[in-house]
Amino acid sequence: MSSTLTPVRSKRSALTKGQLPAFAPYVVLAAALIIGAAILALIGFNTFGWGIVSALLFAVGLVSWSAMVEGSRKAKDKLATCLVVGSFLIALLPLISVIWTVLVNGLPGLIAPGFLTNSMNGVTGVYDNKAVEEGAPVIGGIYHALIGTIQMTVLATIISVPVGLLTAIYLVEYGNDGRLARAITFFVDVMTGIPSIVAGLFAAAFFFAVVGPGTKTGAVAAVALSVLMIPVVVRSSEEMLKIVPNELREAAYALGVRKWRTIVKVVIPTAISGIASGVTLAIARVIGETAPILVTAGFATSINNNVFGGWMASLPTFIYTQILNPTSPANPDPSSQRAWGAALVLIILVMILNLGARLIARIFAPKTGR
Amino acid sequence: MSKRIDVKDLNVYYGDFLAVEDVSIAIEAKSVTAFIGPSGCGKSTFLRTLNRMHEVLPGARVEGEVLLDGDNLYGAGVDPVTVRSQIGMVFQRPNPFPTMSIRDNVLAGVKLNNKKISKGEADALVESSLQGANLWNEVKDRLEKPGSGLSGGQQQRLCIARAIAVQPQVILMDEPCSALDPISTLAIEDLINELKDQYTVVIVTHNMQQAARVSDKTAFFNIAGTGKPGKLIEYGNTQNIFSNPTVKATEDYVSGRFG
Numbered sequence: 367m368s369s370t371l372t373p374v375r376s377k378r379s380a381l382t383k384g385q386l387p388a389f390a391p392y393v394v395l396a397a398a399l400i401i402g403a404a405i406l407a408l409i410g411f412n413t414f415g416w417g418i419v420s421a422l423l424f425a426v427g428l429v430s431w432s433a434m435v436e437g438s439r440k441a442k443d444k445l446a447t448c449l450v451v452g453s454f455l456i457a458l459l460p461l462i463s464v465i466w467t468v469l470v471n472g473l474p475g476l477i478a479p480g481f482l483t484n485s486m487n488g489v490t491g492v493y494d495n496k497a498v499e500e501g502a503p504v505i506g507g508i509y510h511a512l513i514g515t516i517q518m519t520v521l522a523t524i525i526s527v528p529v530g531l532l533t534a535i536y537l538v539e540y541g542n543d544g545r546l547a548r549a550i551t552f553f554v555d556v557m558t559g560i561p562s563i564v565a566g567l568f569a570a571a572f573f574f575a576v577v578g579p580g581t582k583t584g585a586v587a588a589v590a591l592s593v594l595m596i597p598v599v600v601r602s603s604e605e606m607l608k609i610v611p612n613e614l615r616e617a618a619y620a621l622g623v624r625k626w627r628t629i630v631k632v633v634i635p636t637a638i639s640g641i642a643s644g645v646t647l648a649i650a651r652v653i654g655e656t657a658p659i660l661v662t663a664g665f666a667t668s669i670n671n672n673v674f675g676g677w678m679a680s681l682p683t684f685i686y687t688q689i690l691n692p693t694s695p696a697n698p699d700p701s702s703q704r705a706w707g708a709a710l711v712l713i714i715l716v717m718i719l720n721l722g723a724r725l726i727a728r729i730f731a732p733k734t735g736r
Numbered sequence: 737m738s739k740r741i742d743v744k745d746l747n748v749y750y751g752d753f754l755a756v757e758d759v760s761i762a763i764e765a766k767s768v769t770a771f772i773g774p775s776g777c778g779k780s781t782f783l784r785t786l787n788r789m790h791e792v793l794p795g796a797r798v799e800g801e802v803l804l805d806g807d808n809l810y811g812a813g814v815d816p817v818t819v820r821s822q823i824g825m826v827f828q829r830p831n832p833f834p835t836m837s838i839r840d841n842v843l844a845g846v847k848l849n850n851k852k853i854s855k856g857e858a859d860a861l862v863e864s865s866l867q868g869a870n871l872w873n874e875v876k877d878r879l880e881k882p883g884s885g886l887s888g889g890q891q892q893r894l895c896i897a898r899a900i901a902v903q904p905q906v907i908l909m910d911e912p913c914s915a916l917d918p919i920s921t922l923a924i925e926d927l928i929n930e931l932k933d934q935y936t937v938v939i940v941t942h943n944m945q946q947a948a949r950v951s952d953k954t955a956f957f958n959i960a961g962t963g964k965p966g967k968l969i970e971y972g973n974t975q976n977i978f979s980n981p982t983v984k985a986t987e988d989y990v991s992g993r994f995g
Contacts, residue, residue, distance in 0.1 A: 595991070614833060616792065621848065631848050
């Protein structure tokens, strides 16, 4: 043991000797940052490289110091901690990066006047050219797309949740793992893997055949989205219903409660928080779908409040067309600003949904207080 | 308000596996009957056939007759739900409904069946059931709190209150004290003694002292070996089973020589 540790060791009990002091990780971190900066200065400084080099130096430094002082078991523990925390940071990196990029690019669009309350009806390249060349405000907004996204998603949810939940109830409560139950499970698994464009083509072809060729409405898009949602709802609800303890079902049966009442009043309330978050995840999965909406609901620049008639815009298709076909091909910047604004709104919607799911989970969760 | 149970030549199956073979037993009204025997001998399985809870498991079935005051539980057209509302059950592990308050747990049998009940009647039923389960004084100030916040022994008494709130004829108890400490066990045993004034009580227990303490009659079940069906070996007054059994296997079991 090195003599520099002597003053610290004198304060310690015999039981804690041979351990690194509590401040050791911070010392190593500071050293790693400084040495990392020095190395990067030699080959040209950039923040990303600095982070990588410092992280590697930190891991090597802390583990080898620990190996010298504490022995190999503690050193392995430190190594594992470094790996776990490192993986966590790597996983977090793209998320933070995405949120940051969308915030920076989307805020100017979002705070532009009328962005949430206007449609793109009548907004032509002339206005965008003016905005760029003469500094006029960027006009036009996402109201029509927001309405479309909300209507289509709500309709898709209204279709998918009963179908999915009832399927899950059949599988868990009545299926008994029989032939039909196994077939349903198999096809739900197959449905999970359907590419979204195929779901869109299915819905389009179905309505072409049933209603008439060229039927493109928000409702068709909602059917396409529910094809994507149903397997997710079935899978998550099934898992949630399965973990409801059998004892609760037996307790209800033993009170002379019918099976369907037991399911409605005991099993589902016990699992409702998990089911709600599963449904929210399913919504979050389809709210950003672009391809199936393009082939089923088309695209519109004006407000269409009728989900059952006429072409409809949605946030993803709005972003797609604004980027691919800018309103003013000569000056695409205002379109790009609107697209980023719409992307930010989409992310905010998904976040609100997630928070809502947590709220629902908290409200319905089995109570444990005394 | 209690009925007797007569079982005639009952065979209990899990699929093709014969779990309990050829049981005939007469359980008196307003008495406590204990089932004892080694693990896996089928006493819990048999108990569950007495209110048709056995058939809840996939593939489970029975042959033979169980008569509740002469009416066959397994007769044609008998609704298991009607049977279960007359024959209540308390399980090995306390299982109050986690989404409900203490009060709602007691009222579960009424509320889950959507029966109309006025608030006054509900209050009276909650109080009388909790009094009956010796739990009223402990929980009367926190009836709106969740049932899962109670201790294990209190939860089990809550489950008993829930069972007696539907006013059954018979109460089945499947090792009700095996997850409880000695003080809670004592509370439940006292309660069983009081319950027999009004109800027919059948209790499965691993604890022979408990059977000796609480029961009027005792049935000893045994199993010849793994994979063989369980059988009723001897049934009689508890006094006789423990002090003067007629069958050698019973004597070996109650004196602790095996099992």
